Amino acid sequence: MSEGIMAVVKPEMKSYIWLQTVDGSIQQVEEEVAMFCPMIYREVIQTGMGSSKNYAILLPQRVNPSILGSILDYCRFHQVQGRSNKERKTFDEKFIRMDTKRLCELTSAADSLQLKPLVDLTSCALARIIEGKTPEEIRETFHLPDDLTEEEKLEPLRNISDDPRIRLLNRLYARKRKELKEREKLKNAEVEEDRVDERSVDDLLSFINSRDGDAKGVKTSKGKKKNRRRKDQKDSSSTKDDETIQKELDTSPSTKRNGEINNILEANPSRSANAQDFSSGSFSPKLEPDDGFMDDDLDPAMKEELDREVEDFARRLNSGWPERMQEILSLGQEKKSISSAIVDNGSSRTCISLNQR
Amino acid sequence: MAYSFPEEVLEHVFSFLHSDRDRNAVSLVCKSWYEIDRWSRRRVFIGNCYAISPRAVIRRFPEVRSIKIKGKPHFADFNLVPDGWGGYVFPWITAMASSYPWLEEIHLKRMVVTNACLELIAKSFKNFRVLVLSTCEGFSTDGLASIAANCRNLRELDLRDSEVDDLSGHWLSHFPDSYTSLVSLNISCLGSEVSFSALERLVSRCPNLRSLSLNRAVPIDRIACLLRQAPQLVELGTGAYNAELRPDVFSSLSGAFSCLKELRSLSGFWDAVPAYIPAVYSVCSGITSLNLSYTTMQNPDLTKLVSQCPNLQQLWVLDYIEDCGLEAVAASCKDLRELRVFPSDPYEEDEFDIALTERGLVSVSEGCTNLQSVLYFCRQMSNAALISIAQNRPNLTRFRLCIIEPRSPDYLTLQPLDAGFGAIVEHCKGLRRLSLSGLLTDRVFEYIGTHAKKLEMLSVAFAGESDLGLHLVLSGCESLRKLEIRDCPFGDKALLANAEKLETMRSLWMSSCSVSFGACKLLCRRMPRLNVEVIDETSEVAESRPESFTVQKLYIYRSVAGPRLDMPDYVLSMGEESPDLIG
Numbered sequence: 001m002s003e004g005i006m007a008v009v010k011p012e013m014k015s016y017i018w019l020q021t022v023d024g025s026i027q028q029v030e031e032e033v034a035m036f037c038p039m040i041y042r043e044v045i046q047t048g049m050g051s052s053k054n055y056a057i058l059l060p061q062r063v064n065p066s067i068l069g070s071i072l073d074y075c076r077f078h079q080v081q082g083r084s085n086k087e088r089k090t091f092d093e094k095f096i097r098m099d100t101k102r103l104c105e106l107t108s109a110a111d112s113l114q115l116k117p118l119v120d121l122t123s124c125a126l127a128r129i130i131e132g133k134t135p136e137e138i139r140e141t142f143h144l145p146d147d148l149t150e151e152e153k154l155e156p157l158r159n160i161s162d163d164p165r166i167r168l169l170n171r172l173y174a175r176k177r178k179e180l181k182e183r184e185k186l187k188n189a190e191v192e193e194d195r196v197d198e199r200s201v202d203d204l205l206s207f208i209n210s211r212d213g214d215a216k217g218v219k220t221s222k223g224k225k226k227n228r229r230r231k232d233q234k235d236s237s238s239t240k241d242d243e244t245i246q247k248e249l250d251t252s253p254s255t256k257r258n259g260e261i262n263n264i265l266e267a268n269p270s271r272s273a274n275a276q277d278f279s280s281g282s283f284s285p286k287l288e289p290d291d292g293f294m295d296d297d298l299d300p301a302m303k304e305e306l307d308r309e310v311e312d313f314a315r316r317l318n319s320g321w322p323e324r325m326q327e328i329l330s331l332g333q334e335k336k337s338i339s340s341a342i343v344d345n346g347s348s349r350t351c352i353s354l355n356q357r
Numbered sequence: 358m359a360y361s362f363p364e365e366v367l368e369h370v371f372s373f374l375h376s377d378r379d380r381n382a383v384s385l386v387c388k389s390w391y392e393i394d395r396w397s398r399r400r401v402f403i404g405n406c407y408a409i410s411p412r413a414v415i416r417r418f419p420e421v422r423s424i425k426i427k428g429k430p431h432f433a434d435f436n437l438v439p440d441g442w443g444g445y446v447f448p449w450i451t452a453m454a455s456s457y458p459w460l461e462e463i464h465l466k467r468m469v470v471t472n473a474c475l476e477l478i479a480k481s482f483k484n485f486r487v488l489v490l491s492t493c494e495g496f497s498t499d500g501l502a503s504i505a506a507n508c509r510n511l512r513e514l515d516l517r518d519s520e521v522d523d524l525s526g527h528w529l530s531h532f533p534d535s536y537t538s539l540v541s542l543n544i545s546c547l548g549s550e551v552s553f554s555a556l557e558r559l560v561s562r563c564p565n566l567r568s569l570s571l572n573r574a575v576p577i578d579r580i581a582c583l584l585r586q587a588p589q590l591v592e593l594g595t596g597a598y599n600a601e602l603r604p605d606v607f608s609s610l611s612g613a614f615s616c617l618k619e620l621r622s623l624s625g626f627w628d629a630v631p632a633y634i635p636a637v638y639s640v641c642s643g644i645t646s647l648n649l650s651y652t653t654m655q656n657p658d659l660t661k662l663v664s665q666c667p668n669l670q671q672l673w674v675l676d677y678i679e680d681c682g683l684e685a686v687a688a689s690c691k692d693l694r695e696l697r698v699f700p701s702d703p704y705e706e707d708e709f710d711i712a713l714t715e716r717g718l719v720s721v722s723e724g725c726t727n728l729q730s731v732l733y734f735c736r737q738m739s740n741a742a743l744i745s746i747a748q749n750r751p752n753l754t755r756f757r758l759c760i761i762e763p764r765s766p767d768y769l770t771l772q773p774l775d776a777g778f779g780a781i782v783e784h785c786k787g788l789r790r791l792s793l794s795g796l797l798t799d800r801v802f803e804y805i806g807t808h809a810k811k812l813e814m815l816s817v818a819f820a821g822e823s824d825l826g827l828h829l830v831l832s833g834c835e836s837l838r839k840l841e842i843r844d845c846p847f848g849d850k851a852l853l854a855n856a857e858k859l860e861t862m863r864s865l866w867m868s869s870c871s872v873s874f875g876a877c878k879l880l881c882r883r884m885p886r887l888n889v890e891v892i893d894e895t896s897e898v899a900e901s902r903p904e905s906f907t908v909q910k911l912y913i914y915r916s917v918a919g920p921r922l923d924m925p926d927y928v929l930s931m932g933e934e935s936p937d938l939i940g
Contacts, residue, residue: 104362111366119369127373135385144387 017044018056021065026056029072036075038114060112067102067109070095074118096125100141103129364389368397377402396420403427404838404863406444406468407888410918411452422461423487424453428468430866430912431816432841434492437868437910439894441925444468454481462487469493475500479507487513497522498547505531513541517570526551526574532559541568545594545625550574561586570594573627578606584613593617595625598652602632615639624648631658641665645692648673650699656682664689670727673697676713676734683717687724695730696721703734703761715742722749730755737768738795743777747784756781757792763819763844766796773797779804782812789836792816802826806833814839824851831855841866849876856884864914868892872911875904880913881931888916889931890924 016028017040034050035041043057044050050057059068077083077091098106107122130138139146371394374380384394399422401414406428414421428444446468453460460482470493478485485508490496498521504514505528529551532539539559544551551574560566566587571580575596584590600606610633614620620640629652644666649659650673660682663672669690676698678686686693698718701711715738722728728750738760747753767774774795782788782805789811793801797820805812806829813836821827828851830840840862848871852859859865859880874891881889892910893902920930 107366107370108362111363111369119366123366123370124373126370127379130370130374130383131376131379133382135382138382138386142386144390147388148385148391 017050018053019050019068020056020058021063021068022059022061023064025065026053027065027068028053030076032079033072033075036079036115037071038116040113060109062105062112063109064105067105070098070102070106071109071113071115071118075115078117092121096121100126100129104142364393367393371397399423401425405914405916406446406449407918407921408863408914408916411449413917415452415456419456421457422459423464424449424457424460424462425464425466426468427466430841430864431467431839432843432866432868433467437843437866439892439925439927442892442928443921443923443925445923446470447474450474450477450481454478458482459484461485462489464489464491465493466491467493469495470500471495472497472500472503476503479503482508484510486510489513489515489517490519491515492518494520498524498526498528498549502528502531505529505536506533509533509536510538511536512538512565514539515541515543516546517543519546521547523547523549525549529559530555534558534562537562538565539563540565541592542566543568543570543594544572545570547572548574553579557583557586563587564589566590568592568622570624571596573597573625576600577610577633578603581606581609581613584617588616589619590617591619592622592646593620593624594648595623596627598626598629598633600630600633602630607633607636611636611639618643620644622646622648624651626652626654628652629654634658634662637662638665642667644669646671650675650697653677653701660685666690667692669693671695673699675699675701676711677701678717679712680714680717680720681712683713684720684724687720691725692727693721693725694727696725696728697732698734699732700734700759700761715739718742719745719749722746726750727752729753732757732759732792734759734761736761737765738774738777739767739769740772740774740777740780741767741769743774744780747777747780751784752787753781753785754787755790756785756788757790757816758794759792760794763794764796765794773800775801775804779808782808787811790814793820794818795820798822799826799829802829806830809834811836813837815841817842817845819844821845821847824848827851828854831858837861838863840864842868842870844869846871849873852876853880853883856880856887859887859913860884860915862915864912866910866912868910870911872908873904874902874906874908877908877911877931878904885932886915886917887913887932888920889913891929891931892927893929894927 015031017031017034018026018028019034019040020026035044039060040050040057049055063071074095077095078088096103103122103125107119107126110118110122129141133141136146138144367390371380371383374383377400380394380398380400384391384398395417396419398418399420401418401421401424403409403414403424403426406426414424426446426449428446429438429442432438433442444467446465454477458481461484463478463485464487468490470490475496478488480503488504488508488511493516501514501516501521504511526547526549532555536559540563551572553575556575560569560583567590569583569587569590569592571583571594573596575583577596577598577600580595584593614637617640621643623637623640623644623646626649629649631654634654641662642665645668647663647666647669648671649662652659652675654662655677656679659674659677660679663669663674663678663682664685667689669686670692672686672690672693672695674682674697678698683698686696696718698713713735715735718731718733718735719742722745729752731753732755735758738758743758766772767777775798778791778793778797778801782791786808788809791805791809791812791814793816799822802821802825805815809815812834815830815834815837817840824847826845827842827847830837831851832855837858842865845867847867852872853876877889877891881887890912891908892912893908895909920932924930
């Protein structure tokens with residue numbers, strides 16, 4: 001109907017504002033509802049647009065028809081004068097219940113229409129979603145890239161720690177203790193199965209708490225020989241994984257980080273020498289066996305980076321993580337060129353394959 | 358999603374995040390969020406002034422308006438940190454003076470603040486509003502005069518527990534007559550008399566004054582006229598609350614108090630005379646916070662006062678309250694959230710027999726369902742009581758128990774208190790802060806390492822049997838940020854086995870333990886981002902100390918600023934060769 005006919009036939013009928021969204025669709029909205037949006041209000045007052053279909057007000061790009069519907073629902077409710085604060089609050093609480101993606105779109109759209117109360121409402125709701133989450137969780141919720149360099153991440157003012165390394169360590173300690181207990185109980189159990197599990201845990205532990213000094217001849221020669229044999233075997237089987245993993249590493253952020261690693265690598269030799277001095281001392285027998293493993297010389301920056309990658313891979317590759325971890329960690333150690341670690345519990349377990357020094 | 362979100366909108370979302378934790382998390386999400394957080398961060402908290410250089414903070418957060426910095430380790434409160442240790446705020450002030458001209462707030466804790474700092478603050482920040490100096494030292498009332506004279510927009514001046522060289526009370530008169538914006542003033546730590554007329558004029562011309570904590574030198578007969586000038590007060594700390602009882606003074610005081618309709622917090626009451634206490638009864642029904650830790654008042658007057666406050670949420674009191682008083686608290690103060698009971702006579706100089714035992718705490722834990730935070734000094738404790746408390750109040754977030762005599766066992770069974778504290782950590786899953794005392798073996802640390810997953814700060818004294826204890830805590834407590842230990846048989850092994858854990862924490866303090874010099878050096882070499890500082894006040898020269906030498910005091914903290922340059926000669930940094938990684 002044309003505006004003129006409407007005016008003659010039903011003078012008391014509402015007047016409408018015509019709005020056009022970015023996809024081209026045009027709709028009419030009750031005037032008092034539409035005018036609740038400052039942006040629309042300004043357009044109508046200053047330019048006279050919106051009075052008919054041909055002169056529909058072009059809404060900002062961030063406002064699609066579905067979101068517009070929500071916004072108009074909001075306006076329709078709040079533009080009514082008589083409502084109590086309690087009513088408005090109740091409406092808002094119900095209104096805000098939607099999935100995160102839609103909430104983001106709504107915030108963005110409300111901002112472009114300069115509808116401040118709705119911007120505040122949605123922003124606050126988004127803040128509540130963010131509250132209490134770790135950076136990884138936030139990234140997942142909002143589908144954001146993980147593109148910070150390690151240097152930036154390690155920068156200070158992280159007064160809390162949510163260190164995956166420590167969690168990993170605890171998990172491994174618990175697992176190791178459990179398995180030591182089991183091994184004691186079931187000495188005659190099927191060797192192969194146990195070996196697979198224990199080997200991976202041992203290796204993980206030995207990586208994280210690698211006993212230094214193989215190269216300096218502290219360890220028994222017996223263990224050394226066996227390990228060398230195992231080392232060769234390991235190499236051939238793991239090259240494939242090296243490649244795929246290397247690719248993924250290359251495509252992930254910042255070559256700067258790798259540069260940093262190189263610098264730190266050069267500094268390694270002196271540190272390992274010092275660690276060697278200490279390794280001649282020993283831990284008190286009071287502590288549990290695995291507590292006897294000493295920390296190696298890994299630079300914390302690299303460790304952090306490595307462990308983060310480890311977790312990512314573990315998630316992505318989605319396999320039984322102990323074995324996968326072992327492979328990844330062994331690759332990681334190759335990258336870092338650290339002396340080989342040997343599990344010293346009198347068994348013929350393998351060690352993590354480490355070539356260079 | 359990120360690409361369709363304009364920066365201003367994201368910045369607006371961030372403005373609804375109030376905790377540092379959340380802002381920090383947000384800054385680590387991705388590059389764009391990092392940048393947005395950087396530029397929009399207005400409030401920064403530096404938990405350890407040596408963890409980062411001022412330049413680095415300024416470089417990263419160019420638009421800061423409010424900064425909070427902490428200096429000395431917590432055990433400095435117990436005189437374990439010698440004078441001259443450090444914690445100087447001057448480098449921060451000079452750096453901020455040139456880079457943060459719009460700085461509004463400075464909050465400092467356990468730092469050395471000189472008059473030069475205060476003068477620089479007064480001159481450099483045109484819109485300066487809030488100065489909070491908590492347990493600080495190094496300045497005199499001259500410095501305060503500069504602040505008073507120059508900070509036209511000052512809202513808050515809070516000197517809580519600081520040590521001030523109190524030259525005279527004249528500094529208060531330096532507030533110009535045109536100055537009217539005072540909202541909060543805490544001078545309770547000052548010794549000398551401030552000019553009372555200046556104080557009165559100040560109070561009368563500041564209509565927004567909400568919090569006023571006077572010092573002891575303000576006599577009781579002057580309070581009434583002050584209160585009449587400021588009926589809008591929300592917090593009041595009286596001065597000395599004693600005098601010979603005079604009916605006119607009493608009724609004046611009583612009348613003045615009854616006009617304080619907004620009053621929620623009361624403190625002060627030095628040397629309180631019971632006869633004058635009823636003057637405050639009219640405000641008791643609204644009181645939510647009561648600090649009677651300077652009051653030597655005893656029962657029954659003390660209990661009578663506290664039981665008049667049904668809406669009490671926070672109570673700080675001396676052990677004069679006794680078990681019977683706490684039972685009354687449990688019955689009348691149903692909304693109590695925080696209880697601190699301090700010892701009136703910790704060194705047992707008097708022959709007084711104070712009837713405060715574990716029973717008082719147990720009653721409060723039974724009667725006050727909102728109780729979250731406890732600091733309790735007493736002379737006896739039992740496992741049964743602790744278990745009871747744990748079961749009654751699983752919502753505890755802070756539990757600090759100080760049994761005055763070190764290594765006191767369960768007084769009923771003579772057993773260690775492992776089981777009791779074990780129950781605390783097992784039931785109170787949200788526990789963030791814990792102080793241990795009494796006779797404790799390694800077992801208690803096993804409980805703590807197993808259950809206390811949210812624990813952030815742990816204080817240990819005269820406890821444990823071996824390195825295993827320390828190891829269990831360091832390896833088990835995932836959220837641990839601060840650990841302070843004194844007089845425990847913990848040595849090198851646990852420390853070195855958990856070297857990396859230390860970098861996830863803010864700091865570790867160990868004094869009178871069994872850590873060797875060699876281990877400190879090794880730790881430092883292994884962890885370049887840890888500052889390992891040995892405090893040794895014996896006269897031996899550093900180089901002559903053998904590796905096996907047991908260090909007296911050890912303070913380890915993570916830092917990206919490298920070893921600090923302002924150490925006194927009795928503090929040795931183990932990291933002379935450490936590179937300065939950032940900044």
